[in-house]
Amino acid sequence: MRLELSDLDRDGALREAAAALPDETRKDFLLRTLAGGGAALAALVLAEPGRAASKSDVEILNYALVLEYLQAAFYTEAERRGALRTRTARETARVLGAVERAHVRALREALGTAAVARPFFDFGGTTENEPAFIKTAVAFEDLGTAAYKGQAYRIDSPALLAAAISIHSVEARHAAWIRYLAGAPPASSAFDEGKSMPEVRKLVASTGFVVQGPRTKARAEPRFTG
Amino acid sequence: MVAGGALALVVAGATVLALASRGGTEAWVPLSAEVPANDPLAPPLASGLAVPHPQLLAVRDASTTSSWAPVVRPLRLRAAPSATAAVVARVGVSTPERTANVVLVTGRTRAAADLWVPVRAENVAGWAPRASLGGYESVDTRLEVDTHALTATLLRAGRVVFRAPVGIGTANAPTPTGSFYVRNRLTRYRSPFYGPVAFGTSARSSLTDWPAGGFVGVHGTNRPDLIPGRVSHGCIRLRNADIVALARLMPVGTPIEIR
Numbered sequence: 001m002r003l004e005l006s007d008l009d010r011d012g013a014l015r016e017a018a019a020a021l022p023d024e025t026r027k028d029f030l031l032r033t034l035a036g037g038g039a040a041l042a043a044l045v046l047a048e049p050g051r052a053a054s055k056s057d058v059e060i061l062n063y064a065l066v067l068e069y070l071q072a073a074f075y076t077e078a079e080r081r082g083a084l085r086t087r088t089a090r091e092t093a094r095v096l097g098a099v100e101r102a103h104v105r106a107l108r109e110a111l112g113t114a115a116v117a118r119p120f121f122d123f124g125g126t127t128e129n130e131p132a133f134i135k136t137a138v139a140f141e142d143l144g145t146a147a148y149k150g151q152a153y154r155i156d157s158p159a160l161l162a163a164a165i166s167i168h169s170v171e172a173r174h175a176a177w178i179r180y181l182a183g184a185p186p187a188s189s190a191f192d193e194g195k196s197m198p199e200v201r202k203l204v205a206s207t208g209f210v211v212q213g214p215r216t217k218a219r220a221e222p223r224f225t226g
Numbered sequence: 227m228v229a230g231g232a233l234a235l236v237v238a239g240a241t242v243l244a245l246a247s248r249g250g251t252e253a254w255v256p257l258s259a260e261v262p263a264n265d266p267l268a269p270p271l272a273s274g275l276a277v278p279h280p281q282l283l284a285v286r287d288a289s290t291t292s293s294w295a296p297v298v299r300p301l302r303l304r305a306a307p308s309a310t311a312a313v314v315a316r317v318g319v320s321t322p323e324r325t326a327n328v329v330l331v332t333g334r335t336r337a338a339a340d341l342w343v344p345v346r347a348e349n350v351a352g353w354a355p356r357a358s359l360g361g362y363e364s365v366d367t368r369l370e371v372d373t374h375a376l377t378a379t380l381l382r383a384g385r386v387v388f389r390a391p392v393g394i395g396t397a398n399a400p401t402p403t404g405s406f407y408v409r410n411r412l413t414r415y416r417s418p419f420y421g422p423v424a425f426g427t428s429a430r431s432s433l434t435d436w437p438a439g440g441f442v443g444v445h446g447t448n449r450p451d452l453i454p455g456r457v458s459h460g461c462i463r464l465r466n467a468d469i470v471a472l473a474r475l476m477p478v479g480t481p482i483e484i485r
Contacts, residue, residue, distance in 0.1 A: 083341075102279065120361055123361065216325050216478040217325070224445070225399070225431040225440050226461050
């Protein structure tokens with residue numbers, strides 16, 4: 001079964017997705033996503049004719065997308081900065097980055113024009129310092145795993161649930177991998193608990209990694225030489 | 227843990243890591259392996275998403291992708307990655323047009339007592355403290371300006387996506403040659419002299435007494451009849467249809483080579 005884009009959604013799912021972002025980026029996000037005034041917001045439609053994805057499922061997909069943007073940007077930046085000391089850490093960033101970018105592509109394709117725009121990130125040097133990189137990666141992978149688990153019971157579409165579980169198990173493998181590198185037990189409890197959206201939002205906000213984008217465009221008179 | 231074997235963590239075409247157990251000692255061992263796009267051992271994926279295969283960054287990524295960062299605190303650009311190295315420039319947080327000032331990242335971060343990032347800031351190269359910069363952004367575009375052929379060419383991921391004739395500086399106010407970058411994008415200003423869109427760059431004209439430091443822009447014009455030609459005070463002028471087309475393709479942070 002495959003998710004396809006077709007119908008229109010004007011029910012405010014995007015605005016709810018925006019709530020997943022910190023205050024300073026919310027306005028920016030909405031403006032960018034809604035740019036073009038009157039542009040229709042697309043919803044997901046399952047392959048079965050006439051079955052539109054629920055507002056709640058669109059919200060969950062966008063919530064997952066923001067987390068995947070965060071992880072993909074983190075590993076990609078670590079690889080591009082090239083400052084990690086050991087080959088193991090560099091290869092980990094390289095492989096995990098590829099997987100997280102695939103998650104981003106999958107979610108963006110499924111959401112179509114309803115996909116939230118990529119926020120700006122400032123990882124504050126954690127991609128350039130190996131101990132900080134590993135600690136942060138453990139936190140991200142544990143968080144990603146808990147976040148998917150926390151939404152499983154809320155997902156309406158069986159197809160979307162199957163997709164979420166397939167990503168969730170990959171995040172769990174990443175968590176075990178990076179925990180091993182950190183010298184922490186990959187699995188120390190018999191049962192994992194999920195985290196709710198508010199809990200995850202609070203944790204992400206507390207990192208300060210999601211930031212207001214720099215103002216590089218303006219309605220201002222040029223002061224060039226001409 | 228895996229006993230007497232290896233658990234491969236697989237991504238197609240990648241160097242993979244394997245957790246190997248040999249003679250009672252366990253270690254992460256990098257292996258090179260070509261893995262088929264579809265893992266023959268994996269069951270078919272029955273999910274609601276069309277899941278693309280993971281793709282590593284292309285080998286050419288390093289040569290076609292550039293990074294930039296906003297200056298979030300006024301900084302002293304140093305000749306070496308050290309707080310005691312000579313100061314080569316002072317860099318502020320905003321441009322003359324009051325947009326965020328940005329620097330082009332030119333290499334790998336160096337970890338000393340603090341993190342230091344090699345950057346090009348305005349006309350000067352040096353080392354900036356990481357703490358003075360915001361988050362990195364990446365672009366895969368590059369603008370090449372040929373002052374002999376009087377053309378501007380935009381490349382994306384190494385491929386030409388735009389080319390147009392340009393007007394450049396006169397003999398008395400030549401367009402500077404060298405490596406620069408796009409600092410900002412301006413629209414909806416009053417002056418028709420700059421056309422509908424203007425990009426601020428890090429390049430400075432020889433007209434150093436010009437207000438606001440004599441920075442060179444890439445912009446439109448109200449005199450398309452003068453293009454191509456050597457007609458400006460150092461700026462790179464394009465016909466308005468061309469600058470509008472370029473504006474759709476060229477993000478802030480794009481490196482500029484003027485030769």
